Amino acid sequence: MWTIIFFLWFLSQLAGFGALIHLLLSRKRTTSLVLWALWLLIFPALGIPLYLTIGSDRIRRRSIPSHPPGEHLEDPNAPLGSPEIAPLLQNVSHLSGNTLTRASGLKLLPDTTTYYPHLLESIDKAEKFVHIQTYVFRMDSAGDRLLEALCRAAKRGVEVRLLVDEIGSASTRTRYFKPLIQAGGQFSWCMTVQPFRNRYFLNLRNHRKIQVIDGKIAYVGGMNFGVEYEGKDSEVGPWRDMQMSVRGPVVDALQTVFATDWSFATEEWLADRHYTGFSNDDANIPVTVVNSGPDEPDRSFLKTFIFTCNHAKERLDVFTPYFGPEESVILAMQLAARRGVRVRMLIPTPNEHQYMVDIGRAHYEQLMEDGVEVYEYHEAVHHGKVYIIDDNLFVLGSTNLDARSLRINFETTLLIEDRDTVAQLDKHYEVFFERAERIELEKFRNQPLTDKLKQGISRLFVPIL
Template sequence: MSIALSVLYFLSLLTIPHLLFRKKHPSATLAWLWGILLFPFLGALLYLAIGTDRLKRKRLHRRASFTSSRPHRKNTDWANPSLSPGDAALVSQIARLNQIPVTQVDDTRLLPDADKFYDALLIRIAEARHHIHIQFYIWRKDATGDIFIKALVAAAQRGVKVRVLLDEVGCFFVPASYFKPIVDSGGEFSWFLTISPRRQRYLLNLRNHRKLQVIDGAIAFVGGMNIGREYQGLDPSVGGWRDMQIELTGPAACVLQESFADDWYFATKRHIEDECYYPKSFQAGPFTTLVVAGGPDSIHSPVQKSLLAMLNHTQKRIWLTSGYFVPNSVTLTAMQLCAARGVDVRLLISGKSDHPILLHIGRSYYEELLESGVRLFEYNAAIHHCKAGVIDDDWLLVGSANLDNRSMHLNFELNVLIHMPERTAELAAILKKDYDSAVEIKLDKFRNRPLRQKWIEAIVRPFGPVL
């Protein structure tokens, strides 16, 4: 028995060179190293299950071979001459960070709850003429899910090309057979497949968290919403739910189409390259738009660096909301420096969370942010799952990425940043209402929180880099 344990312990230690060669952030490396050394069997197994990012090089190779041949891709070094020099510099910087072309929208519509989003998407599905591309992290097998299955079946039956792509971890309890009516009607369905023994993928920790829907290459929806009755506040076990999706029309839909096409290719090895999926009929829209697509397929952390660029750019205010808040040291420092410049930095976090441990980790950073002048709010009326923001009076941000390590480095995420003062004012009014409905965290009161709460925060904080 002792020999067997010694062999197992030695095998566990073999994961350490793999960990060191991954070149993770030092805090994450140390956290996993201690886990492997202190809990040699469990720590090594957990690391292999959720600590690796082997998808990086495989996806980069496939993505490069696919996108490099697309004739409609544009130069990323572009800026609208009507923008201020500062805004033009931000556009160029974020486009280069993401290696995604600067684009434009003709118009946008904010959809600040599930009912509005579902109604808008169902109308666009009913009006679709050529194709419907649907991507979600979660799709529940419930009455709401049934409605969308029927709508997509009807579209496929009238000759519209329907493709549905879902994350297999997010939809863990939903069988593929649930989507069989779509396939039987001529549509296509696939899991994103980061867990696929047949393809030698065992990447439980890498998930496609994007929520993207593209209709006829001209209309797109992006945001934080999934499909299910809980997002409508109809699940008593969950309660109320606050979220955000944005509908946009114009050339940006083609750029977002590329995001779907890349993910579809990774999942199915089938290309979506025909020019009919990337219409050229519309002129450049008046509102400059940047697509931020991050994930473990990029070594440049575009979501993280784009956030840093926004924090560095803003002059008057940056108001943010995030369902989960687990900042790394870079994000923390950037927010502190931004507030120190006199910028109105506000962050709303859901105080009612479906992952309470993340709330406690986030709270462990409150004091140092409050001391720097950052204003923090906790929303307790419902689960506040919205990922959105306004930068000064001109830019609005909507997407799927939270302010946590998972969204910055591990998940496949998708945000849009749009220069549109009118819509920015509309989103600012929505956020202002949420801030007013939330509890603002005050420094003096927070310092006097119960000792038990301080202990919980101190215990869970070291797990932040690996969650």
């Protein structure tokens, strides 16, 4: 009996020691490292299984190929972007996995009444291939419509590939996609836990939302597929979001992102020559495709956001449903405000993850003390991830300003210089600011003690999310 107890104790100590060594060799931030070390040393029975399941935020895999800046230009050495923006685009493109290229035909799709029909029409017109990557794919009427369109395309002989995150779509069963496979299409889960392939990715998510059709048009943004995104889920309520369709050489860069993720999930590599080079558009809008995730060392989006904060001269508007960032993000916003930049942040209070509201509020005071304007939008969930810099630059994609998006999730976001689209975004979002509540610093300081404690406690979990 005592021998068994000693053996189990020895195994637990060995596991704890191994987890601690792995932790110390990781590239975690100091605060996160200290918190995990305390869990492992003080509560090993709970800390060890937690660390083994959700502690990892780095993996090794085939990285997304970076294309040389300006490779699609007649003069590859010519700078992309206006003289004031070109250096920023170049700096961001030099981060790992990013591509500086061009786009055309930008079209904002601010809700499912515009996005879903636009995408379904593109699928129905597809002749060569349809590649769909998403985080959430529900087994409901919204999912049914997309699945039926994919089946129709596959039956026409179009190559159809569907890549879905298994954790994000945990309620969806594999058998739901059987009609697509029977029609000749392909389906795969992404980030699946596969012990026999040495994959334990319970804490990692592929949060990208990319759709590429025939190499001619692509979609990117924050929208998934389910009735809640149509505002038809009574438990979630009204929903606002943002997606965008793009054309031009940027479609090739997005196809490369899909191909890399598809290869990781299925071990099938999609050769570029078969799926790129179909765009003949006269594209002249400079864009950097920002890819970030646990497989790249540069924390590309985090650095991109800091670059854009430092670049802002007149204003910075931040729209994110989840706000629980690293201190470097807070500092970048504070410094921009102190330079005289008007910094506004809009956070929705209806939220599918209500604890994120408290985490966000825990940072309000330090932001407002330096002049950042904080607004709360109470009418609906706003799930879009959009960042507007001055009157000619914006960021749009899947990346939130929370610890998971900045450090753990696979994300894809576009950094684009285009005055016309910024003007459209301004017109769209100014209505949100008008209908939102601006948080006043003194009133916020006088909130009930219970609210302050709830926010403080929630903030403790940010480093280990």
